[in-house]
Amino acid sequence: MTNHLMSAISIQSLHYTWPGATEAVLNIGRFDLQAGETVFLSGPSGSGKSTLLAAIAGVIDIPDGTVTVRGQDLSALSGSARDRFRAAHLGIIFQVFNLLPWLSPVENVLLPCRFSGIRRQQAGPDPAVTAAHLLRDLGLGDPALQNAPASALSVGQQQRVAAARALIGAPGVVLADEPTSALDEDAKTGFVDLLLRECAAAGTSLLFVSHDRSLARHFDRAEDLRDLQSAGVPC
Numbered sequence: 001m002t003n004h005l006m007s008a009i010s011i012q013s014l015h016y017t018w019p020g021a022t023e024a025v026l027n028i029g030r031f032d033l034q035a036g037e038t039v040f041l042s043g044p045s046g047s048g049k050s051t052l053l054a055a056i057a058g059v060i061d062i063p064d065g066t067v068t069v070r071g072q073d074l075s076a077l078s079g080s081a082r083d084r085f086r087a088a089h090l091g092i093i094f095q096v097f098n099l100l101p102w103l104s105p106v107e108n109v110l111l112p113c114r115f116s117g118i119r120r121q122q123a124g125p126d127p128a129v130t131a132a133h134l135l136r137d138l139g140l141g142d143p144a145l146q147n148a149p150a151s152a153l154s155v156g157q158q159q160r161v162a163a164a165r166a167l168i169g170a171p172g173v174v175l176a177d178e179p180t181s182a183l184d185e186d187a188k189t190g191f192v193d194l195l196l197r198e199c200a201a202a203g204t205s206l207l208f209v210s211h212d213r214s215l216a217r218h219f220d221r222a223e224d225l226r227d228l229q230s231a232g233v234p235c
């Protein structure tokens with residue numbers, strides 16, 4: 001698969017209701033993220049942004065609708081095949097960064113290469129060197145920082161490690177869920193610039209969720225989840 005031959009994410013008629021809930025949280029007629037495209041997605045708290053990312057990542061089952069990532073319908077895969085597909089093709093940056101605190105930044109960045117042969121292969125002849133370069137490009141070039149336990153890093157530094165981990169081995173699609181929420185204004189813009197630069201370098205598509213609409217101008221396209229929701233669609 002190459003990054004340029006297919007859409008990165010394609011969603012059609014996606015309706016999702018959390019178990020036990022009375023109303024659907026997602027009613028999306030159509031959403032596409034093209035290969036290499038960067039999209040900023042906003043929407044009020046509770047509108048379903050994280051749920052949408054969970055549906056795209058195949059973390060929740062979608063009984064109604066189609067979600068494909070790089071041409072693959074995740075619901076057609078068994079649990080273990082879905083895990084392998086996710087590791088190979090998706091980089092995910094969470095609201096809380098989920099670094100393994102006892103591992104160094106370089107070791108954290110290398111985790112996707114441990115879970116996916118494709119990511120390892122795409123990370124170059126020596127993935128540890130690629131990890132160190134990615135960290136340097138994201139402003140963490142100091143070898144002492146790169147090899148300290150991740151728990152010793154500031155929040156902003158951990159965020160950059162999480163970004164490097166999502167990007168290593170050019171996964172095709174990066175999903176980012178409020179990755180700047182703990183940063184101040186300058187650090188936010190700096191982080192977004194670095195992330196976009198690295199995505200462009202790898203040809204990676206980016207779906208970036210944030211409340212902070214001031215960041216929208218950095219992206220190819222901005223969407224509000226409310227506008228993607230089709231009114232009156234039965235759930």
Ligand SMILES: Nc1ncnc2c1ncn2[C@@H]1O[C@H](COP(=O)(O)OP(=O)(O)OP(=O)(O)O)[C@@H](O)[C@H]1O
Pocket residue numbers: 018019025043044045046047048049050051052
């Ligand atoms: N694991 C879950 N089980 C049941 N309901 C959930 C679960 N996760 C989210 N929800 C519900 O789905 C709705 C959308 O939540 P979601 O986290 O997707 O919104 P969001 O737009 O990402 O919000 P925020 O901006 O506050 O992070 C909320 O009503 C929430 O209570």
